[in-house]
Structures are given as C-alpha cells and as structure tokens.
Amino acid sequence: MIHCTNLHKSFGSKTVLRGASMDVPPEQGVTALLGPNGAGKTTTLRILAGLVTPDSGTVRINSIDLQTDRAAAQRQLAFLPQDVRFHPAMTPRRVLRFYAQLREIADPDIETALETVRLTDAADRSCEALSGGMRQRLGLALADLMDAPLLLLDEPGLSLDAEWRAYLNKYLCRHVDRGGTVLMATHLLDVWGDLIDATLHCTNGTISAPSESPAHTPAAS
C-alpha cells in the first residue's frame, strides 16, 4: 500500500512536484503512473523508493513512514529504474550477494536467481560489460530475490526484447496473483495495457486518479 500526501520537490529553481498525493491500495494490482516527459514520474518513484528526499510531504509504504523509518519502509519494496546501473567493479553474482546481505535475506538462492534470468554465463563478468537488457534482467533477478510486496518500475522493459518483455509480463501477473502490488511509470500503454488495473496521472506537479482506467474502459462502438 502506498499513501503519500502533499509532496513538494524542486531541483534548484525547477519545481517538479507541487502538492502531489496518491493512494495505491494493496488490492489494486498493477497501477500505471502516466504523464508527459518531465512531468515528475521518475522523481515520484525515486521519492517512494527513498532515494530522493521530498522538500515536504509524507510517504507511507505499507503503513510505515518513509521519513522516520526509511530502512523498514524500503524493505517493503523493490525498485527497478529505467536505466539500471550497477558499480562497474561488481559482477552480477556480487550484486545479488551484496543486496541479499543488505536486505538480510537468509540463505539467498543466488544461482537460481542468475539462472532464471539466464545470466549464469555472465555471472562473474563486470557489470560494465553487460548490455542494457542484461542489466534489466539482473535488476529483475534482484527484485525477485528481495521478494518485496511492492514493486516500483520505471519504464520497465524499454531495453528488453520481446521474449523478456513477455517474461516480465508473466512475472508481474504472478506477483499480483500472490498478493503483491505494482506501480509502474510508463508511456507504453500498448505494451502493458492488458496488465493495468488502474491509472494515475502526473501533470503540473500533481497526481490524480481518473475515474476509469484504460483497461476497464469499454471499447468505443
């Protein structure tokens, strides 16, 4: 569950959020965060993930206040950025081990995580040598390993080919079937439309929910 109220965020003289609020209930499944370029979708996701501090406003993730208990709130979520980057000195195997340790995951199955996203052969290569799609797949493996109830995705699948987009589609369906929640910023309604249960619109520094999502809107006759 995401509950945030009255978020304000400026970068220097550029004001991005001016009182943005949203509620994403746990039973909502997949929510798409829509809006034009530069509207503040990534900024919002990064605030929810605890990576950017808002100038004011509150964020609660599964009832945990992000400001007062950031680590506990972060344990409730996994964030897949648009351009997934890892330290060049790290290898996929080390990345997975590092984050498993950070999240205090007991007995993480690193080999299965690598195998699932077909990165076993690249497991000991520098992350710098991975293609954009391979980095996304590593990010997915990481999200899977964290097994968090809330998935935040920023333009997922942009660098994935058709096979891995289909994999991601199934992965998200499975996550929702198991009671998880997904919030994804996207412009690609044609790709993810079937998955989407609700939409939020980020415009002019605020976030609003229309009465009906595209997936639930009856086709025009």
Ligand SMILES: Nc1ncnc2c1ncn2[C@@H]1O[C@H](COP(=O)(O)OP(=O)(O)OP(=O)(O)O)[C@@H](O)[C@H]1O
């Ligand atoms: N760290 C930063 N420093 C300065 N400006 C920033 C920073 N991060 C974001 N911005 C600015 O904030 C605005 C919103 O950016 P953001 O990436 O959140 O938009 P978006 O809705 O995700 O856009 P897109 O659809 O193009 O991905 C943009 O004008 C961007 O240049």
